[in-house]
Amino acid sequence: MEGKPYIYRMAKQAEQDQVTRAARRAVLIDGIPVVTLGVIALTLGSNPDQSTAQKAWWIAITIVFTLAMAWVLLRAFRRADEYLRRIQLESMAIAFAAVLVALQVATLLDAASIIQLHQLAQLILLGGVAIWLFIADLRTRFHR
Numbered sequence: 001m002e003g004k005p006y007i008y009r010m011a012k013q014a015e016q017d018q019v020t021r022a023a024r025r026a027v028l029i030d031g032i033p034v035v036t037l038g039v040i041a042l043t044l045g046s047n048p049d050q051s052t053a054q055k056a057w058w059i060a061i062t063i064v065f066t067l068a069m070a071w072v073l074l075r076a077f078r079r080a081d082e083y084l085r086r087i088q089l090e091s092m093a094i095a096f097a098a099v100l101v102a103l104q105v106a107t108l109l110d111a112a113s114i115i116q117l118h119q120l121a122q123l124i125l126l127g128g129v130a131i132w133l134f135i136a137d138l139r140t141r142f143h144r
Contacts (some may be wrong), residue, residue: 027076034068041065042122087139094141099124
């Protein structure tokens with residue numbers, strides 16, 4: 001009699017793990033083209049001496065990248081349950097705070113003529129996204 005609830009709990013846990021894996025797989029499949037588009041946008045924007053046509057392409061690809069990233073996030077939030085949504089939002093909040101602090105430090109260093117802010121702004125934003133994804137992944141893996 002007591003073995004039945006244990007087996008039921010284990011089956012529920014295995015089912016939940018499958019749901020989590022499927023959600024991660026869906027985000028990965030949606031996200032790979034978006035990340036590729038982001039790398040292309042960064043590559044096009046890294047040239048300081050751009051022609052008007054190159055600037056137009058860079059702006060267009062950056063806009064498409066931003067909209068595609070919003071679309072992937074929206075789809076991921078719609079697929080997630082309340083617990084995963086909470087984890088994502090808390091991870092975003094931590095990453096947002098880290099980006100704000102890093103931008104403030106970079107602004108102070110720019111005012112002191114130690115570094116140039118425009119060189120670090122993109123890296124700080126990308127670092128914020130990496131922090132967000134890293135924290136969300138760790139919390140999902142260890143608190144499920």
